[in-house]
Amino acid sequence: MMNAKQRKTIFRVFIFIIIVLILGLIASLILSFQGKVNAVPTLLTSGFLATGGVYFYKIIKKEFVDNEILPFGVIKEHYEQRKTGLETTTCESCSKRLVDTSLKYADTILKRKYGKEVQFEIAIFTNMEEPDIEYYYSSTGSKVPTHSHLRKINPKYYEENNYAAVKYMKNPIEPIVMFSDTWHQVDYSHVSDEQKKRVRSQAMFNLCSDTPYVLVITGNKKDMFNQDDNECMELIQAIGNCIRADIELKKTLSVCPKENVNMN
Secondary structure: OOOHHHHHHHHHHHHHHHHHHHHHHHHHHHHHHOOOOOHHHHHHHHHHHHHHHHHHHHHHHHHHHOOOOOOHHHHHHHHHHHHHHHHHOOHHHHHHHHHHHHHHHHHHHHHHHHOOOOOEEEEEEEOOOOOEEEEEEEOOOOOOOOOHHHHHHOOOHHHHOOOHHHHHHHOOOOOEEEEOOHHHOOOOOOOOHHHHHHOOEEEEEEEEOOOOEEEEEEEOOOOOOOOOOHHHHHHHHHHHHHHHHHHHHHHHHOOOOHHHOOOO
């Protein structure tokens, strides 16, 4: 990944080259129409210009459009929300505010990598006996799990409907498990056609060993998560560790008075 100075230099050089090529092409076309030059150089210039344009587009797309570095404003907003959460809420609700901001931040990071059009759902499953979603965030901005109303009626809802997260929570065979395409995953269950559209790819990360907490990230696009992709694995680990730290902090915040919480 280029730094800002390198990207600016590359951008300026290519702009200069493109301008020179365009001017040369225009001059060649004028002279060829006047019969003063052969058409071959004009064709060569056109080909060179087209090749340069394609390469320039790839550079721009990679370094400017698909740049994975988060804008400073996004990072600043995230930590301002965390600071506000600590300063304006009681200890009882503070930890939830912290995790909520981390889930929203994770959604922003995922969209930077996989595209703004992808819809994500990020959930934290817990409670081995009666599995439930303690924290949740959707790309739509919702903080209420889609089937939470059914879970309230039936505490065993997620388990009885064979949620992959529940199976993984009870038997975390690996620290991270990924499904690149849930439609073709053996023994993967969808509770409805609507959910099937929303949950195409899935990643699960076992956050804690003593208390069951499982991070579940789903997206409505296939082939996003792959355990052979080291960059993808590191991204899920980074998101998971950030949320895990907030969950661990919950233990401290639950026993300390608000006035003892210091962000400095």
